[in-house]
Structure formats: structure tokens, C-alpha cells
Amino acid sequence: MNRITLRVDGIPLQVDAGISVAAAVAHVHTGPRRSCSGQPRAPFCGMGVCFECRVRIDGVAQQRACLVVVRDGMEVVTDA
Amino acid sequence: MNVRGSCYDLIVVGAGIVGTACAEAASGEGLRVAVVEPAAIGGGATAAAMGHLVAMDDDPAELALSRYSLRCWDEYASLPAAEFSRCGTLWVAGNDEECAAIGRRVGRLAAAGIHAETLDATTLYEAEPALAPGLAGGMLVPAEAVVYPPRMARHLLAQAQTRGAHLFAGRRVVALHADGATLDDGERLHGPVLVATGCATPTLLPQLPLRGRKGHLVITDRYPGLLRHQVLELGYAASAHGSESSSVAFNVQPRPTGQILIGSSREFDADDDGVSRPLLRRMLARAFHFMPALRELQALRVWTGQRPTSLDGRPYLGAVGDSGRLWVAAGHEGLGVTTALGSARLMVDLILGRAPAIDSTPFAPARVMA
């Protein structure tokens, strides 16, 4: 399987091509998002409905990580 | 059914921000208050509003009322339910003409006791870096704030209730009579009546002309730090007080949550609550013109509301007729939240036969009832 490299919070990460950003982030953080009251949160519904997995992707905030496939050179920023 | 009914010193009809403020102020004077509300507390224009506490300087009477009311709001600055955030108001000049007029506006506000500062291009972008390049200047009113009106309405009502006010929840006033009001379940309440039902006021008081002026708002996801002040274009007043059938103006607000509230539109003769896509597009295009960074933000929700608008744009505050038993506080257009607390104190002074702290004649309903 092809491997690609992206960065999660500045950490370079090699992952299989075709996986979701949510999956890639899980290699780095257990609770990548902070809720509005500061609790750690992680992907929950897995299908783009709950918005718990939101991250910043290539400078665009509030993207659902479970709906986006990783790309080589992608910059992902979480709350963790 | 209680046919004999109950006696009150004041029956407030409507539990929006104005009605609940009146109930709070009246109960604070020791009056026995009833509040009648068929739907959610603060669920009408109060819920649809931005909650921007702002002094508009183009009408001296309105400015006096706003200033008076803004002082009242200061008492709630640390109340959690108010979600009070003193972000200040930043007025942006869209053209040289508006820029040239800033000095006069600063002066008018100063004369009313409101501190405002002129910003040149440098200080403008320091204050709000996300503004589009090429703007010449603006005016900052640092002490102005934003609040969350529906929770504030609930708080004001709860205050009144702790002082004995009685809420007739889910009840509607179907008729007014010389000595009170009749509810939809037939119950009669006795006592002076204060109508504060916003756009619905003509249902009970057909002698007071009032039109709904529809507005749209958009709320975004959380982007803390992107926007710091409530930012409006100086041309906003032209949109707010003009009489065009529809208009839009740049008006954005940072919520304490980090969300951004984007307005504003004004539209007469649009009674439905549907979102007009053409107007929404115009409104957003106006916002992008002043703040291009907004384009990439995620919109969570769009909603509409109706501003209760009198013939001359000023609210009706005072006695209806000369019986001394029928009162109105309605028709605040876009300033209902700003002026609710001041309106309430003015109303209670009038009801108790005291001289109000500001001149009430410009607001007297009699002006349109000749």
C-alpha cells in the first residue's frame, strides 16, 4: 500500500494512503479536540454527523476529520 | 376557570426583553405584577436579535433613551445569564464621506456622555486586523457591549417572580377592557395593562401602527480571536433608518463563545419566517466586502426575525388614551435590547406618576393617535 506523509500538530507522520484524517490523528492523540468547556473529545459517530472530530486542515478550521482522506503534505492542527 | 379573576397593580402582556424588563422594574417598585406570555420567554424578536448594546446618534430622543438604558445595563455586566461582553463597537467608514463625518458623530456621542474615539487607518487595523485592506478609518465606542437577550429576559422575569410576580405561561390575552384583560381560557385579570407584545401589538392596540421589519442573521462555528469588536459600517444607520423596501449592512459580532454573528438585513412586507436566499446572499456579500476572511468560516445556522417598527422609528412608550389604565411599550425596531431597561424604568415612572429621568414626550403614543 502507498504511504504518504502528513503533519499532525507539526509532527511528521507516515500513514497509508486512503485513510481518513481522523484515523491519522488517532496515531498521535487519543483526545484531539477540546469541547467548549475544555473536555477532551475524539471521533464519535464516524460518519460526519456529530462534529466531534473537527480539526484544522491546511489552514481551514472546523473540518470533519472523518470525512477527509489524507493527502501528502497535509497540515493538520488539533486542540491537543 | 376563575370568573371573578385576580387583581394586579400591573398586567404586563408579553415576555420579551421589553415586557420582562417592565415586569422586573414594576415588581421592584413593589407593584403586584402579572405577566402573560403564550410562547417561549424571550422567544420573539428577543431571541432573533443580535443583542448589541449600542447608542445610535442620528435621533436625539433615541440617543437619550439609549444612553439612559446603557447605564442600566451596566448593572448586569457581571451577571452570567446576561453573557455580557464589553467588546466595544467599531464603526467602519466605507467611503471618504463617512470618514469625514466621524468627527461630528464623536461629538454628538460625547455631548450625550458617551465616549468615542476616531481611528485612522493604522489604529483601525490594529483594532481589527481582519478588516479588508484599503479602509480609511472608523470610530470606536469602547464601552459598548453585547449580551444574550433570551436568557436575560428569563433572568428579568425570574427576578420579578421572586418579588411575587405571577406568570401566566402559555396564556394569551384575547381582549382588553376598561379594568384589565381577558385570557384565552376565559380568565379575567383586573388591573392596569401594559402591552409589550412587539410586532403583535396592533392585535390588541390597532390604533398604534406597527410594521414588522424582517432581518436575517447567520451564526458561525467558533473562531476565537478572529473578530474582537462588534463591527458595523458607518452606513448602517442609512440602512436602519432608511425606508427602502429592503437593505443590507455590514454588521458582525464576536460572541463570547468565539462564534461570529453576521447581519444585517432589513425588509418590509415580508411576514414569513423563511430565509430569503437572495437577501442572505446580498447580506453576506456586504460582509465579505468589509471582511473577506469571513468567506471561509463555517455557517451553522441562518434565522430571521421581525423588528417591530413604528411610523417614525421611535418606540411607543406611555399611556394609550387618557384612562391611566392602559399602557404600551413596543415598537423599538432594532434597539429593543439596548433600550429595554431604560424603557422599563421610564414606563414605571409614568405609571407611578413620577417624572421620568429622560423626556418621554418623543415616545408618547399620542403622537400617532391624533
Place this chain on the structure above:
Amino acid sequence: MLEHCHYDVLVVGAGPGGLAAACTVATHGKRVALVDMQPRPGGQVWRHDIAHGAPRAARRAIARAAAGVELLAGTQVVDAEHGTLRLERGDDTFDVSYGALILATGARELLLPFPGWTLPGVSGAGGLQALAKQGFPVAGKRVLVAGSGPLLLATAVTLRRHGAQLLGIVEQAPHAQVMRFARGLWRWPARATQALQLQAQLMGVPRFDGHCVVAAHGRDALEAVELEDADGQRRRIGCDLLGTGYGLLPNVELAALLGCALEPEGAQQRVRVDAWQRTSIDGIYAVGEACGIGGLHSARLEGAIAAHVACGRPQRTQALLRRRDHARRFAATLAQTFALQPRVRRLADPDTLICRCEDVPLAALDGFTDARAAKLATRCGMGACQGRICGAVLAELGRFPRGGGRPPLFPARLATLAAVSESREPLSGVQP
């Protein structure tokens, strides 16, 4: 830049029902597009597995669609107005008008709250399956699958194939009820075969029928769950991941925005359709889970039925209607077997968060009888999920029905909402 295109038939949702609908439309020689927010077609049940591909039926359906259907994947419907849907794909905005619209918007999981359900490591059951299929690391993790319904078995199989250490499958329905259902499966031979295959793949995995997960524990992430049996006896199980879901509920938001009539589906809602899948709005059809949880087979049949009717060939539906009714009867049996026990609606404590977007606890919602008043006072339902999670929860808990939706249908870029069509004129060859 905004493009405006027109299709004879537009299908929303590229799961089994939507694929069947789009492919059937294509056989009638009509111009058809299939829109789905996921990056690849297949929907939830046919979701592509990064390591193991998709089931053969899915591959066949997707290959068939590749021929005559314009597939708009990774594309979200964000608004609907006057026979036009506004679509967003990345930075692009499209307005798509249609002669007929087929809604195959599927279902989502019913995710019910319990203490600790917001901890990282706790997810939906189908949610965990979907995540694992997209490469979410589960290998070597101690995993418990819990909730209700056959989705739990499918989830467990996926997780096992991805190397998870399965600690058990927790089914809230009583054991006797599950066994009775299994004994009746002979009436649906294909389902019986499938069930046997699942069982074979789950050999050695402990089964906890009549149990339910009542709490998840952990500091910053899941460390253990608390399991309760039918007699109220509790035990603690250390684990890394918990996938828990209590069945499915129809995605009706687009139908509602379009003004289609809805009807109750238990405490939730579904799109009202007639035997030909027609909604209350002329030219709009709904198929599959959106009009009531019916499963893969009825969805495919309904997709085909709607497509024939939309293309003016209702006579082609004769045989399909009978098979569809049979498939729907199976779904009714499933629903009966896995009906929720009252206790699963009582798991939340007063301080359990109900609205996960705005962190609103259950206690804050006491005394409210409608969604709007509760929202105005507590922010419940104001967040990014637009009440999809908490609205379903509050309806299921018997508090109040979900409030009316506001555009956009999903959070969307402001630029998408602001985009102006360059030409509102329909393209050539288009019906008015």
C-alpha cells in the same frame, strides 16, 4: 465560481438505495447524478474498507453506477430552494436543479447518553466500524461492542478483521428474545445464511445478551466500562475502545427542509411515502432507511421502485413491490426483537452531557417542554451537529421532539451560502 447544472433525476445518498435508484434511472436513458458527502460511494453499510475493500454486491453496484451515473462524492447538500439543491465540495459550490429528486439519505446511529459517553475511546458501534474501515487504529486494542441490533455483530466482525481484541458483544435485548428471533430466521434464508456467517466469524467472542453498558470510566480517555446484567448486577471491564449504538434512526433533515411530510418512527421521525416511494411533494421520492429503518435489501428495492416511477415507468415495479414488502417485514421483526428496554433510556445522570456540542447536562433541560425554549435558555442543540445527536436523544428520552431545522442543512462555508448563480436559466434540453 458557481456552476449550475440540471439532471433529469438527482439522487442524494450513495448507499445501496441511492446506487440502485441511480443505476435504474440510467437504464431508462435519463441524465442522473448521485450526490454523497462521503469521499467514496457505498454509504454506511457498504462503506469501503481500506484494508479489505467492499463487499462484492457493493463493488458491482458501484461499478454499474460508474457507467451511466454522474457521481458527486465528497459533496454535501447544504441548502434547498425552488427545485434546486446547493452543493458544496471543498471550495466549490454547485447549484443543481432536477426533474425528479430521490432521497436516499439513509440513517445514523441512535446514540444514547450514559455517564462517561463523551470520553475519548467511546464512540458509536457503527461509528467505530466506520472509523476502523478508514484506518482508525484498533489493532491490539481491547474493544467492547455494545448497544442493540445486528449492527453490533457486523461491527465486531470488522474490528476483529482489523486486529482488535474483542472483549465481548453487549446486547440490551433479553437473551430469550434474541434466540426466538434466530429460530424464526428460516423464513428469510439469505438473512439466515448471513447470520451464520457472522456467528462463525465471531467464534469465541463473549456474548452478553440482556446486558447494557451503564458507565464509561477514565480520566482523559476510556479505561473501563461498567456492565449491568438483567438483574442489575454490575461488573467492571477494563478496555481501550467502546463502540455503542442502540440501532438506527432515519436521516430526514433534507426531506424536512424540502417540506416533505414526516411521520413518527417510534420516538424519531421518518419520511412519509406511498407504495411507490412518493413523498408528499410532487417529484420528490424517498427510499431506504430515510423512510423507516428497513435494511439493505428493502433499500435497494425501493431505490429501483422510485427510479422506475420517477422515469414514468411504474409498471416496471410490480415484482419489486412484493419483494420490498417481504424485506420490510423482516425489518419489522428485527425492530420487535431489538426494541429498547426502558432502562437504556434512563442511563444518563443529571450531570451527563446531553448536548455534546455545547456541553449541556441533562439537569439543565429539566422543566422544558419544547426544543426551542430549551435551546434559547441552555444552548442545547445550537452547536455544529445542529441537534442531530442531542435532538434524537431528547426525543428518545421522552423529553420533547426535535425542533425544526434552519438552513444550512449542514454547516457550510459562508462563501457557499453567498454564491450567486451566474445564470439562473436552465441549461438546454431541460424541462421547465
